[in-house]
Amino acid sequence: MRLMQSLQPSSSSGSGSSAQPKNVEEAKKKKYEFWETQPVPKMNDDAPIPRDVNEPIDPNTDVAKVRKEPLPLPEGFIWVAMDIDKNEELQELYTLLFENYVEDDDNMFRFNYSRDFLQWVLKPPHYNTAWYVGVRVAPKAGATKPGKLLGFVSAIPSKIRVYDKTIAAVEINFLCVHKKLRSKRLAPVLIKEITRRVNLTGVWQALYTAGVFIPKPVSTCRYYHRSLNPKKLIEVGFSSMSRNMNMTRTLKLYRLPEAPNKTCGVGGQSLRRAVKGDLKAMYGLFTAHMAKFDLVPVFEPEEFAHWILPREGVVESYVLEKPNTSTKKKDIIAFFSFYILPSTVMNHATHKEVKAAYSFYNVTGEEHSVSLVDLMADALVVAKNTGMDVFNALNQMENEQFLKELKFGSGDGSLHYYLFNWKCATFEPKQVGVVLQ
Ligand SMILES: CC(C)(COP(=O)(O)OP(=O)(O)OC[C@H]1O[C@@H](n2cnc3c(N)ncnc32)[C@H](O)[C@@H]1OP(=O)(O)O)[C@@H](O)C(=O)NCCC(=O)NCCS
Structure with missing residues (x-):
């Protein structure tokens, strides 16, 4: 069975950007009118950056030099900061993304970030509402309703460790321009405006991911997919059956036990959904684990709690416990987590x-x-x-250990990781510890 489609979080492969290069060979032939003006590594610099270089490209840290007014927008549009605590505004953002966000190359699937998911991703501790940058149609004189939301980009605060340096940065996500406004150079204006707003707070670096190849990835990971419901995935065209397979054999190949069974019960180990009281032990395991990688998030305990505690339909995490004979309590020895991101099936009679x-x-x-x-x-x-x-899983961190064994199939897309205004040696996927939504 070959998995054909590969939707990537924070990626861009949808309509309107299909001309974007997908790899370094294609990229070298293109002129990046916008990106060549930005503090990012140059596409045609072939010399690898040595490991001892790990520093900003533009060293300016003087907030006084940052432009005070928003970037000019074309006539008829205005900037807004979306208030996602207001139901109507959250709904508007949801709809913009539901109708216009990332699609796969064949335009069969489109990410459907739920409202609860948006609340989770956009509101970690210390979030800044000025960083939910929207572009609206300017309202007509006397209008009672705001103009339609046609563009968006967001940033959230994020401390990241790059090799041995920890930097205050932001994560950029949800860059989106309405399909009707594509290819009119609005994306560069959104990117420059979010950069300005972030710079005004004294932050100069950003982390972002994309399916498209722009100057210049610090790492490129691959998506792998494990069918849980193979029949449906084949019906919607997400995956296809290889020639020597039939449905019965496919279902058998991907059959799973009804309840977690391998870790459960071995040496008295037991698995359960994580709760608040587990956070201290989980945080200890997490920070020790992250020391193994070179591009990692540095969470404070309250940030870790935000990202890891289960939220219905958004994020799940489970801990594995083992009885400790000396303390007569149970120790948490491992945990796993996954986030839940459905995709709309764009043209199918039964599956939505x-x-x-x-x-x-x-x-x-x-x-x-x-x-x-x-x-x-x-x-x-x-x-x-x-x-x-x-x-779905990327081949980052230690994931290669389980991908083949657990029957994940390679997707056909890559996820590129980018650092804005940072110069450092590139990372192998196994060095990448950060997961963006
Ligand atoms: C990505 C998107 C906002 C770009 O807008 P657009 O109307 O297609 O492109 P514009 O004319 O406004 O801007 C083109 C510039 O944006 C750059 N660009 C395109 N996609 C980009 C991305 N995902 N991240 C950063 N820059 C991107 C292009 O490289 C180009 O710059 P260049 O001249 O240096 O090459 C738009 O296609 C879109 O909303 N796509 C669906 C959602 C999506 O893929 N979002 C990105 C998630 S990472």
């Missing part, structure tokens, strides 16, 4: 949506009482029992 789980942070403790393969085998069962049709 594919429900996808995306591997988030998975940690096994140093004592190795459980392997990552066994832990993730249970994650698949939990995801299936949560109603997911497919489980």
